[in-house]
Amino acid sequence: MIKTRIAPSPTGNLHIGTTRTALFNYLYAKNQQGKFVIRIEDTDIARSTKESEQDIIEGLEWLGLIPDEGVSLRGELGDLGPYRQSQRADTYRPYLEQLLATGDAYWCNLTDSELEELKTKAEQEQRQFVLRSPYREQKQEPTPQSVIRFKVPDTKVIFEDKIKGKIEFDTSLLGDFVIAKNLDYPLYNFVVVVDDELMEITHIIRGDDHIANTPKQILINKALGFKNKQFAHLPLILAPDKSKMSKRFGATSIKEYREQGYLPEAMINFLALLGWNEGNDREYYTLGEIIAKFSLKRVQKSGAIFNIQKLDSINSHYIKQLSQEKQLEFGREYLVKNGFDINQWTANQLNQIIKLEIQRIKKFSDIGRELDFLWQQPEYNPEILAYKAMNNPQIIASLEWSQKLLYNIKDNDLENIEQLIKTAIQEDSQQMGEILWPLRVALSGKEKSPSPFEIIAILGKDESIRRLQSAISLISLDK
């Protein structure tokens, strides 16, 4: 049974990079009919917070990345827990003692200044500094300052990365590293190995930035007599300047994207295609479809720049795919978030407004941005009322024509307003542009706006006529 895991440390909101790693772990596990585990790596008590943990699991589940085991919104799942490292302190100690007993690890009493001395000496002798502590061969009583170091053997660590291929390290370049501050305070590289074994993780899929940790973990894993693990290192997601994604880039947390009205299906689709593809030109996939097609062999080796325009494009695609009920639900939610008082509109008007916006927004937080004219009588330069070379008398005639037409329609004709107006234009041998442009501008006060039909349907007959009247007065004054 294949088992993968995502092991975030709760020191901030769910990051886009962590999310992508989680996604690929999830995809691989599900594709292989295996299990996906969420483990919280909160050994660094000073920096870990409960809020971050909550944000991380909420974000992951929002995207549909629901764990088979580990920390979830419904509590802990699975019987190999606890799945928070802070609650596993007792678990690690025996393994630490084991390594101490076999001599694969040792208490090191080197002080900071002694360590510095060794480094300086190496520098003076112009050789690469690799720590081989003088305490590595002695068994001794720990002092309060001593730490537990791993005794790195002289060997070559070779592993077959499922994405990058064969990777080789010479451990003579690797210093004896600290695996625990003391028996009760083990550190990352050590706890990861123990947890992965105990939780029966078979495949470790993580970011590129962990490649350098891999030989350390393989060494510990071997010293402990654990089963071999498979590794796969994902390329990093980069900011537009090819650096690591940071706050400088803009939104790096999933929460921010969620709040801006990006859809989970769009995020999943986008993130999956950032570094993976099926081998053809297909662009749109549901989570289930990606699972079915996923393979680590088709994961890219090089880093990918996070391109927000592509995300926007995918998101607008999914917004249009949404059921009408969902569109209305999100539309209402975000209109309120954007500060609009939606109670001033009837349900029907609201639906019209949202329908109108669905075609133009990239994300729901864009909704209503250009719709200020619906809420108030627009102020505008009357010159823009002219379609092409129309003069003022022509404009007034056009507006009056429209006004007269509106007077004569019934309220329940509003739904067919486009048809009604277009037919009237034809029957009366009017020009489309000469009627529609002034009409639209009179209603919206803008050179660019939705169609007059849509605006009339929202504003209603009376308000539309009123705005036409005010446009006529404006032109008359203009003379």
Place this chain on the structure above:
RNA sequence: GGCCUCGUCGUCUAGUCCGGUCUAGGACGCCAGGUUUUCAUCCUGGUAACACGGGUUCGAAUCCCGUCGAGGCUACCA
């Protein structure tokens, strides 16, 4: 500095393993045109890349060597 990884349009990528079908394909962006009263949507077209230098070969984006470039790691963080 050392170690590791990577290098196809501006960006995400197909093609690289098994050299010819690649005058390098798709998508996003951008530009132009069409539909439309305008904007948006939609449709059509265009723009633009094999990092560089050697070698192997009849033939190289694809194989080999080197150079250059980019990123990661180099903690008693994870």
